[in-house]
Amino acid sequence: MAVGVLALQGSFNEHIAALRRIGVKGVEIRKPEQLQNVDALIIPGGESTTMAKLAEYHNLFPALKEFVKMGKPVWGTCAGLIFLANKAIGQKEGGQELIGGLDCTVHRNFFGSQIQSFEAELPVPELAAKEGGHESFRGVFIRAPAILEAGPEVEVLADYPVPAKKLTDSKFAAGNQQETTESKGKVIVAVRQGNLLGTAFHPELTADTRWHSYFLKMMGKSGQQNGSKEEDLSDNQQLRTDLPIFQ
Ligand SMILES: NC(=O)CC[C@H](N)C(=O)O
Numbered sequence: 001m002a003v004g005v006l007a008l009q010g011s012f013n014e015h016i017a018a019l020r021r022i023g024v025k026g027v028e029i030r031k032p033e034q035l036q037n038v039d040a041l042i043i044p045g046g047e048s049t050t051m052a053k054l055a056e057y058h059n060l061f062p063a064l065k066e067f068v069k070m071g072k073p074v075w076g077t078c079a080g081l082i083f084l085a086n087k088a089i090g091q092k093e094g095g096q097e098l099i100g101g102l103d104c105t106v107h108r109n110f111f112g113s114q115i116q117s118f119e120a121e122l123p124v125p126e127l128a129a130k131e132g133g134h135e136s137f138r139g140v141f142i143r144a145p146a147i148l149e150a151g152p153e154v155e156v157l158a159d160y161p162v163p164a165k166k167l168t169d170s171k172f173a174a175g176n177q178q179e180t181t182e183s184k185g186k187v188i189v190a191v192r193q194g195n196l197l198g199t200a201f202h203p204e205l206t207a208d209t210r211w212h213s214y215f216l217k218m219m220g221k222s223g224q225q226n227g228s229k230e231e232d233l234s235d236n237q238q239l240r241t242d243l244p245i246f247q
Contacts, residue, residue, distance in 0.1 A: 001219065004029040004038030006064075008054040010046020010079055014204040018212045032063035040073040040219050043080030043099075045142065045202050048088075048108065051079055052096040061097055068101040073195040073218045075211075081198040082106050082145050089148075089170075102196050103151030107170050110146035110187060110200075117142040122158045122201075124190065130217060131210040138208065139189065139201035146187035146200055158190035158199075192218075 003019055005012045007028035016026035019042075027038055035041070041064075043051075055061055068074055068084070076084040086100045090108040111118070122139045137158070148170060150156065164185045189200040195218060203211035 001025075002027045002038045003216075003219075004035060004041040006041065006043045006051075006055075006060075006080070008058070008060075009051050011044040011077070011202065011204050012042075014202075015042050015044050015077075015212075018204045018209055022209050022212055022216070024212075024216060031058060032060055035063050035067050040215070041067060041075070042215070043074065043076040043083050044204065045078030045080060048079035048082040049092050049096050051083065052098075056097060061099065064099045065101075068099055068196070071195050073197070073215065074099075074101070075197040075199070075215045076102075077199050077202055077204060078142065078144060081147075081200055082108055084196060084198055085147075088145075102191065102193055102198055103154055104147045104188070104191065104198075105149040106145045106147050107187075108145050109143055110148075110170060111141055111144040114143050117144070120160065122160065122189065124158045126155075126157050126192075127210050127214055131213055133210065137203070137210065138206055140203075140205045141189075141201050142205075144189075144200045146189060147191060147198070148187060150188055150191060151193075154191050154193045156188050156190075157192055158188070159186045160189045161185055162187050 002025050005015045005026045005028060007030055012028065019026040029035060029041065074084065082088050083099050084102040085098060085104050085106040086102060087105040088098060088108050089105060118141050120139050121136045123135055124137045127137060128135045162185060167185060167187065191198045197215055197218065199211065
């Protein structure tokens with residue numbers, strides 16, 4: 001079993017390292033034909049506009065869209081979540097191409113710019129139930145997007161409280177003034193829709209591999225392959241938001 005990691009830009013190395021810690025091989029994907037050799041795909045965080053330009057340059061969009069249509073498991077983190085959304089707002093002029101498939105509207109920079117990046121403890125009951133351990137998860141939000149609306153097929157795994165005004169302004173920008181559950185002052189930050197998983201934060205920048213294990217279970221396999229053990233991490237590997245890729 002091999003998990004592809006889109007390796008055009010952003011935190012692909014960190015995803016590959018997290019997969020390695022649970023004994024799974026991560027394969028760098030840069031060309032359309034490489035998708036044929038993997039059973040699932042992770043689209044990392046980074047900068048979605050740049051990633052879209054590179055994906056277009058390498059003619060990856062048709063193969064990526066096909067991969068999603070075939071029902072193979074795909075997980076988008078942060079910029080990857082934007083890529084997977086059917087609709088994104090707050091894009092640069094002219095917009096950017098998306099893979100789509102995830103029935104939701106994502107605000108590209110909902111939480112603001114780089115200096116508004118933050119960490120928060122998020123309750124994720126589904127993760128606790130499936131992966132055990134703590135009820136909550138440390139979410140690392142870097143210039144993070146948020147999901148403003150999600151379709152009926154979408155299961156919300158985590159949300160985050162925000163001031164109602166911020167939400168109203170964003171929805172107005174999206175051309176949508178309808179009353180929805182989010183208008184009570186919450187945005188969605190983790191979702192699942194069938195074989196698609198989306199997180200607005202970066203599990204690959206923490207030592208916690210539960211999201212990676214959760215994703216692997218979506219492939220019908222356990223994260224522990226060949227009896228391999230999770231590696232210990234030294235303190236300075238626990239969290240790496242200092243990476244130049246996010247600047
Ligand atoms: N850390 C991230 O992946 C940030 C994503 C960024 N908001 C974008 O538009 O691409």
